[in-house]
Amino acid sequence: MVADQIWTLTLQPQGWTCDTVDALSLLEAALLEGMRIPNSCRNGTCRTCMCQMLSGEISYQIEWPGLSLEEKQDGWILPCVAQACSDVVLDVPAAVNLFSEEN
């Protein structure tokens, strides 16, 4: 069995990081580390989690995530149905760190 590739997910502007693997969506990986990206449906339709990818490569776990071609070209992604194919940096100013006492 081949071990999952481990990538680093970074949330900006906070600079928070966590590991992520193929089996997890970017949203799931962030939540496991207490980094709460705004979310609702978690199936790629409501667009609550929509954010911009500053760098990295992703693939989608569903065929038609709820984004227009223009939005995709502008770097918008849906992290609830996206998995990393490289280290990924997302711009999520509204993210909250559930493990931090400052929130």
Ligand code: FES
């Ligand atoms: S949480 Fe609904 S599209 Fe991501």
